[in-house]
Amino acid sequence: MHENRQNIINIALNLFALKGYESVGVQKIVDHAKVTKPTLYYYFGNKKGLLDAILEENFTVLIKDLKGKINLDKSLEYNLAIIAHSFFEYGKSHSLFYRFQLNLFFSPPENETHKTVLHFNSIIFGVVESVFHKEFGLTLNRRVCAKYAFTFIGIINNYISLYLSGLLALDDQAEKDAVNQFLFGIIKK
Amino acid sequence: MHENRQNIINIALNLFALKGYESVGVQKIVDHAKVTKPTLYYYFGNKKGLLDAILEENFTVLIKDLKGKINLDKSLEYNLAIIAHSFFEYGKSHSLFYRFQLNLFFSPPENETHKTVLHFNSIIFGVVESVFHKEFGLTLNRRVCAKYAFTFIGIINNYISLYLSGLLALDDQAEKDAVNQFLFGIIKK
DNA sequence: TTTTTTATATACCGAACGGTATATTATGGA
DNA sequence: TCCATAATATACCGTTCGGTATATAAAAAA
Numbered sequence A, B: 001m002h003e004n005r006q007n008i009i010n011i012a013l014n015l016f017a018l019k020g021y022e023s024v025g026v027q028k029i030v031d032h033a034k035v036t037k038p039t040l041y042y043y044f045g046n047k048k049g050l051l052d053a054i055l056e057e058n059f060t061v062l063i064k065d066l067k068g069k070i071n072l073d074k075s076l077e078y079n080l081a082i083i084a085h086s087f088f089e090y091g092k093s094h095s096l097f098y099r100f101q102l103n104l105f106f107s108p109p110e111n112e113t114h115k116t117v118l119h120f121n122s123i124i125f126g127v128v129e130s131v132f133h134k135e136f137g138l139t140l141n142r143r144v145c146a147k148y149a150f151t152f153i154g155i156i157n158n159y160i161s162l163y164l165s166g167l168l169a170l171d172d173q174a175e176k177d178a179v180n181q182f183l184f185g186i187i188k189k
Numbered sequence C: 001t002t003t004t005t006t007a008t009a010t011a012c013c014g015a016a017c018g019g020t021a022t023a024t025t026a027t028g029g030a
Numbered sequence D: 001t002c003c004a005t006a007a008t009a010t011a012c013c014g015t016t017c018g019g020t021a022t023a024t025a026a027a028a029a030a
Helices: A003-019 A026-033 A037-044 A047-069 A076-093 A095-105 A112-136 A142-164 A172-184 B003-019 B026-033 B037-044 B047-069 B076-093 B095-105 B112-136 B142-164 B172-184
Strands: none
Touching: A003 A026, A003 A037, A003 A047, A003 A095, A026 A037, A037 A047, A047 A076, A047 A095, A047 A112, A076 A095, A076 A112, A076 A142, A076 A172, A095 A112, A095 A142, A112 A142, A142 A172, A142 B142, A172 B172, B003 B026, B003 B037, B003 B047, B003 B095, B026 B037, B037 B047, B047 B076, B047 B095, B047 B112, B076 B095, B076 B112, B076 B142, B076 B172, B095 B112, B095 B142, B112 B142, B142 B172
16 A cells, blocks of 8 residues: 555655756656556645655654764764764665755755755754754854854765765765864864 | 847846756746847857856856966965955855856756766866865875865855855855864864 | 848747546445 | 445646747848
8 A cells, every 4th residue: 555655756756866856747757657647646736745755754764863863961072973974874875865855955045845955954953053052052152053063064965975976985984084074174183 | 249148148047046947947038138039049059058158157257266366386274265265255246156056066967957067166176176286295195185175165165055045254254264174173273 | 232140039849847627446444 | 235435547738848940120241
């Protein structure tokens, strides 16, 4: 039951990630999934509903993982390593989705797709920011904590982008490199 | 003479940056520019030709500025500051284009638009990499220099993204912050 | 002045777009 | 067994897509 629903989601993610959301028509999706248009519209209402389902399904995995593994009683270094590890493992296991999600994040602000992905990104951002707020909340204001979170996630995404381009392996060394780049820059090793 | 050509370029960049290349039809461009389709096709051949003209016109400015200001006889810190300054000034004076260019860079790899922007990005990348190669070329291999260049540009883009979202001012302090983040991380100030 | 080239408009093309009215087939409960 | 609902298909909707054949106006060259 509902196997068509899941199949449509999988097929659509593949096409979206490879060609872009706007470049893939509903007809092409249902052709690849070997169903017809009314089936897709029965499950998702419209094309945007299909996109929402894809985002919901895939982002939930990462968000739950991050929330479950972060431990605010431990050190900043510990939690940054945990975050880097979660992101990198997720990037490897959901590489198609990660590429697609990056694409949506950098899509134009008036595009409806941008706003949807922003919702999930702000959740992730809040989780990462909590780590900095616990560490620096008494000495630095919230704006600086937010900037740290944004910068750290930026460096993480930078590494994952390199991985997605085939230029880097997301191994233990890369996790350490990312955290060290953020904490100490390129000078100290 | 050719005022229609330039007008089409300006109008199209505005629409592309706000709604996305795929989401803006040729008809909408010519309507806004108050010309007709054959005029656009006379100057640019097709929609992709229009995109190429936009990229060429705008990237040339940044690339020439970078090449002109980098001085390989001076220190790494000096050149990184120069690069950050050029990027930030460019981001402020060409903010619409910068947003659009980021969007294209993160667009799906099979999309034709991605490949075009990659060409200009690799030129910029080469310029930045030359700074690291001059500094570390004897002690570090090319892969590490390339990674440094990629990371530094990533941090720069991170800052410009914050600016484009209205979350940060691209002032002198931001330039220093970006370079320090790259060189020394968040610890040393 | 005539001719050629440049620049623009009218009117149209087939294909693809997102979406739906309606019919049909399964399926599970009463 | 009957009926309601869930799930799928056929065939179609108006609109917009990128692109063009053709005509025309303006300007430059002959």
